[in-house]
Amino acid sequence: MDLIEDTPPGDNAHEFTVSELSGAVKRNIEDRFGRVRVRGEIGRVSRPSSGHVYFDLKDDRSVLAAVSWKGQAARLAQRPEEGMEVVATGRMTTFPGQSKYQLIVEQIEPAGMGALMAMLEKRRKALAAEGLFDQERKRPLPFLPRVIGVVTSPSGAVIRDILHRLRDRFPAHVLIWPVAVQGEACAPQVAAAIRGFNALPEGGAIPRPDLIIVARGGGSLEDLWGFNEEEVVRAAAASDIPLISAVGHETDTTLIDFASDRRAPTPTAAAELAVPVRADLAARLAEAGARMSRASGQRIDRPRQRLRDLARAMGRPAALTEGARQRFDLWGSRLEPALRGLVRARRQQLASRPMPAATLRQFTSAKRHGLERVATRLESSRERRMERRKDRLAQLQERLDSSLRRAVAVTRRAVETQSERLAGLGARLDKGGRRAIDQRREALMRLDRMRQTLGYEQTLKRGFAVVHGGGGVVTSAAVAGKLTHFEIEFADGRIGAGPGGTRPDSSSKGRAGPEQGSLF
Structure with missing residues (x-):
């Protein structure tokens, strides 16, 4: 403040550096708010590996950044959790690196349930009273679904994790219904996706899923709020197709988890719940075949004995x-x-x-x-x-x-x-073997056709040429100018050429042709 008071008014005002001005603001805020108590709702808690705890204190109009350093966080009587309404005691300071002010929290006292949590609990009780969360409504998951519908964002890491896990355990036909997974558009799009999968007819052009997975990664309570909306919960409860909810991480809970037929702690765990392990099924099938052979032998040996x-x-x-x-x-x-x-x-x-x-x-x-x-x-x-x-x-x-x-x-x-x-x-085994061989043969033919299509010989047939010289392919006029002679490859053979337009007598086909002018 001394810098501001010592500066005379007028056009010749003192020029502050950024650091001087930031330091002055920091000293003013720390002097004015050396120790304060702030009441608000905790939102967006972050606990990095450094041991510090970063979170927001908010009410219906403003948000205040707060931080508790590693030593202070270990001594807190109440661990900060998202959605809690607390009274935080600490001191105000600034962070010049980002031009923002924040509260250094030294003590946290619970002050009651936050507004969002209170609203969420009230909605949960109302929907539970309608019977939408009853266990009798839960349907068993299919043992081996042929088609799996996934409701999620197509650009996130969630869909890649699900596809990777399905490919490792038991590959299945996956239909992706892209939706927004946070924001105002999240709830109506997710509800429309669930209803859309259920509306697909049996035997139609688009196969009807045997199982639906609603998935999203972790986030704050506000980010996951779309999955707490009533229309999403009702759509999940009314789904005729068994539904797995995999929203957030293991500690995150949304209302769709109560209405779904099965809750998965993570999207990867949802893929594990959806399909069994193919290797385990093969082992069980081999064991069953061995048991059947032994039983057949015993059915003959026992009467004989x-x-x-x-x-x-x-x-x-x-x-x-x-x-x-x-x-x-x-x-x-x-x-x-x-x-x-x-x-x-x-x-x-x-x-x-x-x-x-x-x-x-x-x-x-x-x-x-x-x-x-x-x-x-x-x-x-x-x-x-x-x-x-x-x-x-x-x-x-x-x-x-x-x-x-x-x-x-x-x-x-x-x-x-x-x-x-x-x-x-034996007939089934022969049929399966022939089908597998036919599939491999068709895949090999596709790869061969792709090889022929992508090969440079097809490009030569369309009127292009390749220049060879110096033990390799010539790609520039500067390199060609330094060579004494080179060869030009066409679709039907090669001819010799020189940088001056001369053509050596020997060619790939041994035929003498008219002189060719310089290519450059």
């Missing part, structure tokens, strides 16, 4: 008669000696006790008849036992044959079913 087990449990048919045959042989071998012994004993008894001839004949006849009856009974009993054994063996053989037929029929049906499935999979 079961049939073997049943056959072992039933035993050999011959083993069922071996014991009876052995007992029959044993008793048969004993029968003849017993009969002989009985006859000898009876004969001795008769010899020791003489009997009348008539009585002896009767006794002998009776014994003979008895022996015949015993033999007949033994023979009949043996035949009956043999018949019963044969019937039993026939029944067992019939049961075994029936079990074998059933097992063979089940196994044959299983093999036929698996064969049909394997044939179908």
